[in-house]
Amino acid sequence: MDATDLLMELTRRYTEPHRRYHDLRHIADMLCKGEALKLSDEQVMAVWFHDAIYDPTSKTNEADSADLAVQKLREIGWSEDRIKVVERVVLDTCGHVPSIEESKKVIDLDLSTLGGSWESYQRNGENIRQEYA
Numbered sequence: 001m002d003a004t005d006l007l008m009e010l011t012r013r014y015t016e017p018h019r020r021y022h023d024l025r026h027i028a029d030m031l032c033k034g035e036a037l038k039l040s041d042e043q044v045m046a047v048w049f050h051d052a053i054y055d056p057t058s059k060t061n062e063a064d065s066a067d068l069a070v071q072k073l074r075e076i077g078w079s080e081d082r083i084k085v086v087e088r089v090v091l092d093t094c095g096h097v098p099s100i101e102e103s104k105k106v107i108d109l110d111l112s113t114l115g116g117s118w119e120s121y122q123r124n125g126e127n128i129r130q131e132y133a
Contacts, residue, residue, distance in 0.1 A: 046089035
């Protein structure tokens with residue numbers, strides 16, 4: 001697997017038919033807003049992986065997504081130190097409490113929809129309800 005294959009796999013995951021909010025638009029929104037924050041490569045990968053596995057009935061999505069990140073980043077040759085950062089940031093998105101500095105921006109981006117327009121908030125809330133239906 002190379003970086004292109006990884007991007008294709010993540011894109012496929014975020015376009016799964018059951019996703020209405022935790023989808024490719026959510027990732028694109030986070031990445032676009034993140035440009036102004038000068039995210040590190042590890043933070044960008046954490047954005048990509050933080051909802052890579054998403055089952056509305058599961059309580060282990062973030063842990064499963066972190067495990068997937070570890071596996072896939074090893075496959076493309078990332079160092080263990082960098083992988084550990086991505087893993088920690090993804091795990092921190094579960095409770096939205098940063099345990100390391102690198103998590104702060106990613107968590108802020110993940111929650112940024114709550115500070116958007118009322119129309120956006122309503123649309124996102126409806127999309128989340130559809131995911132859980």
